[in-house]
Amino acid sequence: MKLSKTNYLIYRECGKNAWVKMHKPDVYYSYPLTEFEEGIIETGNEVDILARDLFKEGVLVEGRYDFALTKELIEKKTPVIYQPAFETDKYQIASDILVWNEKTEKYDVYEVKASNSGDDKKKKSKNELYTFDLAFQYIVLKNAGVPVGQLYLVRLNPEYVRRGDLDLHQLFTKEDFTDRVLETEELVKNEMHVAYDFLTQEKEPSGNCSCITKGRNSHCTTFPYSNPDVPQYSVHDISRIGLSKRKLEELVDSGILNILDVPDDLKLSDAQKNQIISAKTGKTMVDESGIKEFLDQLQYPLAFFDYETYACAIPRYDGYSPYNQIPFQFSVHILKEPNGELIHKEFIYTEKENPDDTMIKALQELLPGNGSIVSWHKSFEMGRNDDLAKRNPEHKKFLNNLNDRMVDLEDIFKAQFYVHPDFKGKTSIKYALPALVPELSYKDLEIRNGGNASNTWNQIVTDGYSKEDTEKQKKNLLEYCKLDTFAMVKIFEHLRDLVK
Ligand code: SF4
Known part of the structure; x- marks a missing residue:
């Protein structure tokens, strides 16, 4: 059993988790990947492949861990190698790109990451992780007899704004991590030995794992396996504990x-x-005056509004930067007056071009010119309007006006005006809807969450479906987004009736 770089990096986060992954893959993989996680993997692959164009005409080592072919290519001093694999008696790696440096007579290593550098705090912790990643590679490469030169990190440049064709040398940054790696080398070498011994032991590490004193968000998928005595709804679920x-x-x-x-x-x-009182009593706690005060501020016509978006790592259109969200769809339910007729409008863009222009026109056409725009977790919708305004400054006034009228229905729940035992400390619509309006559900829909909607749209616009399936999926997307805004209407009506 050899220790891979991936498992070493998981070990650095949590030894027990890495052990379970290596020895009990059925437990580790017992939860299917979420759409979001699948999306991250897909994005990573896409970015890896694109970054190869920074170093043209390389030879790809296809398949996973083809040590023999890699050896052959290294011996021939192949100028550029994509995805070469190396092993020692204990360790194995697959690097992203090796480039032969004629001057130094060594191979420079380029590790590609599909991440933005992010803010300073995030950048610091990511840099540390990437340093360990490169140091692991450096140690294995050296031990495998490869002459190693400089070690670089290649990642997406958040400052890049696409204008015309993609400019790969602006889209990616190349940072020299050699000094950091050399400073960390001894530490990583020692850690690798300890990790190897720990992870190759047949005996499972015993007892509860250390996340027993961390909140639910920190738990990995193997938490229930390692902590069978912890009930499903436990103290770890107390909000922000x-x-x-x-x-x-x-x-x-x-x-x-x-x-x-x-x-x-x-x-x-x-x-x-x-949260605890409602769990113990099984009763809903309602602050009627708080709810009434909130609802009284709403101005008719009410427009219950929701965007669907796709966050694209590689900017697809002019004006977009890495990971900017592409708003491709919205749904709005309009209530002109209390107890008036409910009108539904919707928009979806499934062409290959930039949807911005058509999206703004649809917003102008389909949203009422006055009254409150009701959303759930309004910072998301407002953020998309801000992005649209930044890319399309001629529509700034209109988009700012939408944001000035935006009201967040989630605030009622955040303010604790309505606490239901089934919320379990959460305020998302996916918890609120079944508790308040149980007859309405996402369960019967083909698309049941935002991640699923994002991926479906991406498949449509990248020709991932047949013509027939595209039409079906378009319909599924419309149904999903429609339910998002209809759910808000129903929750609103429930609350309104409660405080009548
Ligand atoms: S729940 Fe936490 S401590 Fe336990 S295995 Fe997962 S990451 Fe490690």
Whole structure:
């Protein structure tokens, strides 16, 4: 059993998780990847392939871990090799790109990452991860007898704005990580030995894993396997409990794992207390005056509005930067007056060109010119309007006006005016809808979440479906987005009737 770079990097996050992945893949992979996770992998592959054009005419080592072909290519001093694989007695790697440097008579290593550098804090932690990634490669390459020169990190440049054809030398940044790698080499070498011994032991590491004192968002998919004594709805699900590590430790140390057993006198925030009270009593908590005050600020006509978008790593159209969201669809339900007729309008763009222009025209045509625009988690919709305005400054006034009228229905739940035991501390519409309007559900739809919608649209515009399937999927997308806004209407009506 050899230790790969991927498993070493997982080990650095969590040894137990890496062990389960290597020895019990059926447990590790027992949860299918989400659409979002699949999207990340697909994006990574797409970016890897595109980055190869930075170093033209290379030889691709096809298949996974073709050590023999790689050896042959290295011996021939092949100028550019994509995806070469190397192994030692304990370790194995597949690099992204090796480039022979005539001057130094060594191979320079280029590691491609599909990430933006991000803000300074994120950049720092990502740089650390990438340094360990490159150091692992460096050590294996050296031990495999490859003359290694400089080590570079290639990633997407968030400042790049597409104008015309993609300019790969502007789209990607190349950063020299050699010094960082050399500084870390000894540390990584030692860590690799420890990781190898730990991960190749046949005996499973015993006991609960360390996430027992972390909030649910930090848990990996193997948490239930390693912690069978923790109930499904546990103290780890208390809203934002991950930020109060000491409190969670206190509960776990006292053997309190079930949310129903949390003592009444434990100091918690109002939202946390409400979540626990509703879980214990099974009752809904309603602040009628808070809800009424919120609803009273709404101005008719009400437009219940929702965008669907696709975040594209490689800018597809002019004016777009890496990972900018492409708004491709919206749905709006319009209620002109209280108890008036409900009108539905929708728009979807499935051509290959930039949807911005047509999207803005549709917004101008289909949205009312006044009244409140009601959304769920409005920062997302407002962010898309801001992006559209940035790319299309001639429509800034119109788009700013939409944002000035935007109201967030989720605020009612965030403000704790309505707490249902089934919310389990969450305020997303996917929790609110089944609790408040159980007769309405996403379950029967072909597309059930935003990630699925994004990927479906991308498949349509990149010719991933037959003509017939494209029409079907278009219909599925329209149905999904329609339900998003109809769900808001129904939740709104439920709340309105409650405080009548
Ligand atoms: S739940 Fe946390 S500690 Fe446990 S295996 Fe997963 S990542 Fe590791």
